[in-house]
Amino acid sequence: MNSLAVKTEGLTKVYKDFWKRKSVSALTNLNLEIKHGEIFGLLGPNGSGKTTTVKLLLGFLHPTRGKSWLLDEPSGHVKTKNKIGFLPEESYLYKFLTAEEILDFYGKLFNLSRKERQKRIDELIHIVGLHPYRKRLLSKYSKGMLRRIGLAQAIINDPELIILDEPTSGLDPLGRREIKELIRTLNQQGKTILLSSHLLSDVQSICNRIAILNNGVLQVTGKVNELLSRSDVTEFLVKNLSDSDLESVKEFIRGKNGEVISMHPHLSTLEELFVNIIQHRK
């Protein structure tokens, strides 16, 4: 059998209320296979079943039908969790601890030695950019800071598989870029990453493969560049050409029976502008 990082078979979840009457079909018959070393994006609008999928994978919820495996062990297997990192949708952390203390606590739950913990904590606090606030209580953290510490705790055990539920939510553009870079770095170290998001640009820029959910039903799954590429359209981005040069390029294309769909001065994105300004201030 081929080893897979994540596998689901007909995974279905129907939420029932206490009296088992009203029910919501949050996820219907999901079949997914994520290979080792992929960055997999789970996309979908609000309420499409992304978080439900993640909770089923981790064994917090019991499926109504179907099965799922993480690293070839059934969901909920305790030992496998040594090799898994998880960032929940919101940062549900113990607010009465400081950043250092909470990382130390989670490190202990992974049975890391004191030395290892010390080293990991220093590293991680730097990676997520919280070193000025490492002794501050989490109850005094801002939302984005909580998100960052959440991310740090998700990778404290140097996991093989990292499951991130909307990792960039609540982060400023700089933070988003940093997190995206972090995810890429982790992936280069050979880690498999499953992330859910509805921020399409984030997903597009980092994921190898995606699945799109709507109303709990899988709509499409595949490689990002395959899903997006159109073989009959080509995009140019050129610099330092005069207007007359551009006209002659247009002429040349028409001469080859091509069609120019659009041609306009390039706008840099607001994100680029924002990042430029903030980074220059530092």
Add this chain to the structure above:
Amino acid sequence: MILTLAIHTVREAIRKKIPHILISLGAIVLAISPFISTTHEPDALPKIMLTVFFQAVALLCVTGIILFSAVSLPHDIENKTIFSILSKPVSQFKFVAGRTLGFALLAAFILVALGLVNIISVFFASAHLPPEHRGIFKARKEFGAHHFHIQGKIHHEKEGIRWVMGGREGIAIWHFSHLHEKAKNIPPFEVELRLKLDSSRNVADTIPLSIGIEGIQSKENKTELVSAKADETVTLGIPPEIIRKNNDIKITVFPTLTADYIGTAHNTIKVFSIQKGFVFNYAKALAITFLKFLLIIAIAVMGSAYLSAFVSILSAFAVFLCGHLLDFIKDFSLLLHHSGAHEHGLPGMIKKPSGFMIYMDYFFKKPLEWISFILPDFKKFDILSYLLKGIDIPIETIGFSAGYTVLYVAICTLISYILLKKREFF
């Protein structure tokens, strides 16, 4: 791992200032206790202090611990902080066990802190007590007589009391056996007499008694003359050299004057060995109180594994109260049983049980019987009377309550684990 979770729990409590609040409240109650008006017995004050601690302060602590332990798990689930634990390699069992251990550590800490305050103030309050009123500071082990008879004449017998006239007309003799097993580490022994006294003399303030203590094995004996007052217990030390050589002793008592009488019975005289002393006994009492706390914690955690915070607080309190009222519940279910049995005495016509009785049986008696079977019986943890009488808490009592608690906690933790395992976290 369990310890990590336990320390985490304790830290949570400390950061939320729970021990601070409980210890200061407890200290306030202890500080008020000397002002409770009491009888004028010299040792009333230390006794009140002990009572207040083991009743009121313990109740206060139990309340605090129930509040905290019943709330903590539902909060974890509500605030979804449980995700960050269960996504780590922590089984539900370790989670429950860690939490329970954490609450236990917390309870132990609070108990010891308040216990120290209590014991120190008890020592202060009784610093100036004369020796004969320092009974509570002993931790004695009681020996009853295994044989009792009157040698010579019984003057008369009334209501089970045998009266003996003085001047060797009759001599009351008690035998005590198996006072100690090994020859080493023999504690001091004393004998306590609660005789009834009477006299035909006109002015009889005190009655002179001759008390003999004789070793059965070595035949050594020692006689003492004591003047006894009516209604006062006489306490005599038993000479160590007699105890050292004898496992069994004989105690003889008679009034020296022919005009005096003593009333005796099997249990008039008791022998006590003086064990390690008050502090050790107090520590044992604290330990048993702690076991009681542990039991309630396990129940509160079990409730909170399935119920919401509010409901689990209520149910833990309910169990606590019912545990204390268990005797009442038992009596009540017996009562129902009795009224049912009554019908058999009635003539055949009405012998057929009425619908009402069947109803009572199924809706009250059966559930009550079950409840009294399932509920913890806190009567087994009642140690205050030992302390107040200065009697050593028997090691069997500790063993029994420890075994009881361990069994109970194991079952509760197992149930909590199963409940959590079955549970979904939304």
